[in-house]
Amino acid sequence: MEAxxxxxxxxxxADISSIREAQLRINLYAHKTPVxxxxxxxxxxxxxxxxxxxxxxxxxxxxxxxxCNAILSLDDSQAAKGVVTHSSGxxxxxxxxxxxxxxxxxxxxxxxxxxxxxxxxxxxxxxQIIWSEAAIESREETATKVLQETxxxxxxxYNDGRIISGQGTISLELLEQVxxxxxxxxxxxxxxxxxxxxxxxxxxKPSIRILAAEPKxxxxxxxxxxxxxxxxxxxxxxxxxxxxAFLGEFTWPVVRxxxxxxxxxxxxxxxxxMRHCYEILKVAVExxxxxxxxxxxxxxxxxxxxxxxxxxxxIIVSGGNLDLGILWDSLCKAEx
Amino acid sequence: MEAxxxxxxxxxxADISSIREAQLRINLYAHKTPVxxxxxxxxxxxxxxxxxxxxxxxxxxxxxxxxCNAILSLDDSQAAKGVVTHSSGxxxxxxxxxxxxxxxxxxxxxxxxxxxxxxxxxxxxxxQIIWSEAAIESREETATKVLQETxxxxxxxYNDGRIISGQGTISLELLEQVxxxxxxxxxxxxxxxxxxxxxxxxxxKPSIRILAAEPKxxxxxxxxxxxxxxxxxxxxxxxxxxxxAFLGEFTWPVVRxxxxxxxxxxxxxxxxxMRHCYEILKVAVExxxxxxxxxxxxxxxxxxxxxxxxxxxxIIVSGGNLDLGILWDSLCKAEx
Numbered sequence: 001m002e003a004x005x006x007x008x009x010x011x012x013x014a015d016i017s018s019i020r021e022a023q024l025r026i027n028l029y030a031h032k033t034p035v036x037x038x039x040x041x042x043x044x045x046x047x048x049x050x051x052x053x054x055x056x057x058x059x060x061x062x063x064x065x066x067x068c069n070a071i072l073s074l075d076d077s078q079a080a081k082g083v084v085t086h087s088s089g090x091x092x093x094x095x096x097x098x099x100x101x102x103x104x105x106x107x108x109x110x111x112x113x114x115x116x117x118x119x120x121x122x123x124x125x126x127x128q129i130i131w132s133e134a135a136i137e138s139r140e141e142t143a144t145k146v147l148q149e150t151x152x153x154x155x156x157x158y159n160d161g162r163i164i165s166g167q168g169t170i171s172l173e174l175l176e177q178v179x180x181x182x183x184x185x186x187x188x189x190x191x192x193x194x195x196x197x198x199x200x201x202x203x204x205k206p207s208i209r210i211l212a213a214e215p216k217x218x219x220x221x222x223x224x225x226x227x228x229x230x231x232x233x234x235x236x237x238x239x240x241x242x243x244x245a246f247l248g249e250f251t252w253p254v255v256r257x258x259x260x261x262x263x264x265x266x267x268x269x270x271x272x273x274m275r276h277c278y279e280i281l282k283v284a285v286e287x288x289x290x291x292x293x294x295x296x297x298x299x300x301x302x303x304x305x306x307x308x309x310x311x312x313x314x315i316i317v318s319g320g321n322l323d324l325g326i327l328w329d330s331l332c333k334a335e336x
Numbered sequence: 337m338e339a340x341x342x343x344x345x346x347x348x349x350a351d352i353s354s355i356r357e358a359q360l361r362i363n364l365y366a367h368k369t370p371v372x373x374x375x376x377x378x379x380x381x382x383x384x385x386x387x388x389x390x391x392x393x394x395x396x397x398x399x400x401x402x403x404c405n406a407i408l409s410l411d412d413s414q415a416a417k418g419v420v421t422h423s424s425g426x427x428x429x430x431x432x433x434x435x436x437x438x439x440x441x442x443x444x445x446x447x448x449x450x451x452x453x454x455x456x457x458x459x460x461x462x463x464q465i466i467w468s469e470a471a472i473e474s475r476e477e478t479a480t481k482v483l484q485e486t487x488x489x490x491x492x493x494y495n496d497g498r499i500i501s502g503q504g505t506i507s508l509e510l511l512e513q514v515x516x517x518x519x520x521x522x523x524x525x526x527x528x529x530x531x532x533x534x535x536x537x538x539x540x541k542p543s544i545r546i547l548a549a550e551p552k553x554x555x556x557x558x559x560x561x562x563x564x565x566x567x568x569x570x571x572x573x574x575x576x577x578x579x580x581a582f583l584g585e586f587t588w589p590v591v592r593x594x595x596x597x598x599x600x601x602x603x604x605x606x607x608x609x610m611r612h613c614y615e616i617l618k619v620a621v622e623x624x625x626x627x628x629x630x631x632x633x634x635x636x637x638x639x640x641x642x643x644x645x646x647x648x649x650x651i652i653v654s655g656g657n658l659d660l661g662i663l664w665d666s667l668c669k670a671e672x
Contacts, residue, residue, distance in 0.1 A: 034370035036392055055618040056372055282391040282656035284618040320618030328664045
């Protein structure tokens with residue numbers, strides 16, 4: 001079977017079984033998020049779009065699925081000392097919430113440039129914040145230090161089979177909610193979300209097309225696909241604060257094998273998509289969450305004959321944690 | 337049966353049968369809107385809140401339900417000359433869209449102070465705009481003139497049994513989506529929405545409590561309940577542009593008999609609720625749509641012993657058509 005050969009157990013850090021197990025594990029705690037559609041947005045691109053609104057997930061982003069699965073997977077002795085992670089905010093908040101549900105401490109290393117609302121979410125859910133510099137190296141070093149001091153378990157934001165399995169539950173829901181879907185567009189950063197979504201979706205429906213959406217200023221996944229190996233960038237520059245991480249050893253093979261292509265968009269296209277989400281879809285979406293719509297509206301997608309037959313497109317709206325002032329400033333700047 | 341005595345056919349312009357018929361009529365065209373919940377918002381008020389998100393309805397507001405039912409109820413000869421209405425925007429856009437679906441013209445009288453995004457919706461759906469002054473009298477006069485000139489059918493925004501029946505379909509959905517609901521909080525303006533919601537909900541579940549939410553600067557419904565007759569105000573002043581109309585002859589009896597109480601809130605409470613909707617619920621909500629949350633968070637609701645046993649509260653989020661600049665300005669002003 002094609003499905004087996006594409007996504008067999010040995011190949012990747014997660015498979016359809018681990019994703020189904022994750023669904024059973026998190027079912028009681030995670031929201032089954034709704035799928036929204038808009039004929040106005042459909043008319044903009046001549047396709048049918050189905051927005052899987054993970055901004056309505058607990059903590060305001062898909063990250064709760066993976067974090068909850070990881071924390072509920074720990075045995076009692078592992079869990080007792082708590083969990084550690086580093087994150088620009090959404091994974092941190094999600095891990096804090098999942099740790100709170102299990103009644104264990106969560107130590108989160110947060111870069112100084114993380115959006116205020118995401119940091120507030122961490123606090124709201126009882127996570128203990130340790131600040132680091134913005135660079136990924138500083139985040140990782142600080143996390144390692146905390147790990148040594150507390151004896152807690154490291155839960156990486158994406159490079160972890162339990163995380164990938166949790167995120168994959170999105171596809172189980174989406175393909176049940178909308179049977180016709182032939183293509184899913186997913187933001188790519190560290191690759192945890194797209195790995196889970198791709199493994200589950202291609203297992204259930206081998207013909208499905210998985211496209212990644214990535215900002216121009218942090219297009220390491222597109223460069224990795226082109227180079228045939230993981231490429232890390234010296235710096236990233238994009239409004240999409242959730243899309244600045246690089247692929248890891250567990251997510252790269254999935255992106256390499258199961259992601260059909262990567263659509264790179266400009267920040268200005270992301271801002272325009274955020275405006276459409278607010279004005280037409282009536283949903284508060286952060287830049288990373290709007291990038292799928294930006295991709296589907298971009299010339300590079302619309303004019304590519306390879307995607308002409310993508311008619312029913314699922315778009316993963318990954319999160320909605322955005323300071324309103326930042327949204328407003330972005331829109332005003334875009335009009336200058 | 338209590339349900340029959342409360343909502344029998346003879347008493348009101350709509351009943352459970354006309355509401356069920358409306359549901360069959362509009363089913364193919366209207367969205368079944370999702371119900372969202374947030375443990376953070378629940379913790380703010382110590383109750384379980386269920387947000388029925390009519391901002392995700394076609395046209396961005398519940399109004400499409402009534403407009404679609406009214407237009408699909410017309411026989412072919414009536415429909416041929418088109419429809420006329422006056423509206424601050426949401427009903428106008430909804431009627432334009434429903435008319436477009438049926439392939440007939442819609443003439444809409446729009447007051448000069450209507451929000452830009454609502455007027456754009458009318459244009460997007462092909463409605464023909466005729467401007468009037470802001471006062472309700474000017475709106476009605478202009479509509480009558482258009483009516484005479486075109487021979488079209490008048491579809492009043494709320495004082496019409498077909499409209500009330502369409503809006504009532506919200507309760508059919510909500511009580512199926514969340515079985516535990518014991519209270520529904522509904523914005524009140526002209527009363528079409530709350531009449532439909534109350535008739536359907538009290539027919540299905542006679543013990544249910546229906547509370548209206550109304551802005552202090554347009555509290556004609558609260559004054560009407562107190563006086564025992566329709567009170568019209570010389571002027572209204574509120575940020576909630578959708579809640580400036582007065583009860584009509586068909587909606588007043590329902591509000592008088594089936595609405596348990598009216599909670600009056602300040603504009604500042606509405607703005608704070610809009611902020612919560614954006615930041616916590618991740619939903620773009622217009623002031624009229626946020627008033628239910630404002631009511632449930634208000635001291636007058638929380639400290640009233642009569643509502644102590646309202647544990648599972650449905651909140652009708654009536655619409656999401658709000659210029660982002662206006663939301664931002666409101667929030668900035670609120671912080672001064």
